[in-house]
Amino acid sequence: MKTIEYTITDELGIHARPAGMLVKEAAKFQSKIMVASPKKEVDAKRIMGVMSMGAKKGDPLKVTIEGPDEDAAAEAIEAFLKANL
Amino acid sequence: MFGKLKGLFGGSAGISIAAPMAGTVVPLEEVPDPTFAQGILGQGAAILPAEGRVTAPADGTIDVMFDTGHAVSMTTADGAEVLIHVGIDTVQLNGQHYKACCKAGDRVKKGDLLIEFDPEAVKAAGYETVTPVIICNTDRFAAVKTEKTGPVAAGDVLLTLQAK
Numbered sequence: 001m002k003t004i005e006y007t008i009t010d011e012l013g014i015h016a017r018p019a020g021m022l023v024k025e026a027a028k029f030q031s032k033i034m035v036a037s038p039k040k041e042v043d044a045k046r047i048m049g050v051m052s053m054g055a056k057k058g059d060p061l062k063v064t065i066e067g068p069d070e071d072a073a074a075e076a077i078e079a080f081l082k083a084n085l
Numbered sequence: 086m087f088g089k090l091k092g093l094f095g096g097s098a099g100i101s102i103a104a105p106m107a108g109t110v111v112p113l114e115e116v117p118d119p120t121f122a123q124g125i126l127g128q129g130a131a132i133l134p135a136e137g138r139v140t141a142p143a144d145g146t147i148d149v150m151f152d153t154g155h156a157v158s159m160t161t162a163d164g165a166e167v168l169i170h171v172g173i174d175t176v177q178l179n180g181q182h183y184k185a186c187c188k189a190g191d192r193v194k195k196g197d198l199l200i201e202f203d204p205e206a207v208k209a210a211g212y213e214t215v216t217p218v219i220i221c222n223t224d225r226f227a228a229v230k231t232e233k234t235g236p237v238a239a240g241d242v243l244l245t246l247q248a249k
Contacts, residue, residue, distance in 0.1 A: 012177070015156070015176040016120070016170055017118070019126075020120050021125065047126055047168070048160070051148075052148055054152075
């Protein structure tokens with residue numbers, strides 16, 4: 001299992017577009033990917049879940065990745081978070 | 086009535102998603118935002134609004150009412166996850182010209198008011214008002230079909246979903 005911790009620096013937080021992009025990235029991998037905001041933990045492959053976190057600037061996120069391609073997934077998700085959020 | 090019953094039993098009539106506002110139907114591919122146009126958030130259609138009211142497209146429960154009032158998502162009684170995103174990039178207005186009229190967890194009936202907004206003010210601020218209506222869990226359905234082209238009234242059937 002891999003975990004990533006990241007604090008959102010984007011002014012707008014996770015609104016519809018970044019939620020869609022994050023899900024698209026997560027969906028490339030077989031591993032189970034969960035993401036937790038201070039409010040709730042959701043499946044990173046479900047758009048409604050990711051939007052419902054209501055994640056804002058300054059919120060710490062914790063991503064948990066478990067599965068056969070967890071190393072590659074962790075690398076890709078971490079790069080995505082840094083580039084987009 | 087018959088269509089509704091058939092829909093309930095997963096018959097060929099499918100699940101109906103109503104237009105949440107009056108306006109003109111725009112194919113999703115023509116929405117000037119690749120996240121919507123490429124279907125990254127799911128399949129659906131868009132409406133160029135003729136009014137500043139967003140109403141529930143079906144009976145169901147509100148999942149997310151964005152603080153900024155520019156988008157709302159709900160799960161319908163039939164299990165469709167619908168996102169209504171009022172305008173393009175309008176998250177940047179940070180709530181200006183939008184008023185949320187519901188909150189997460191609210192149970193709503195088709196036609197209930199969800200959002201009020203000022204389309205002219207949004208346009209004047211430099212944003213497009215075209216409003217994608219998206220099925221976020223498109224993968225749960227065999228097909229998402231747009232039923233309307235051109236003018237649409239709030240409450241008209243906009244999308245039909247075929248169960249898998």
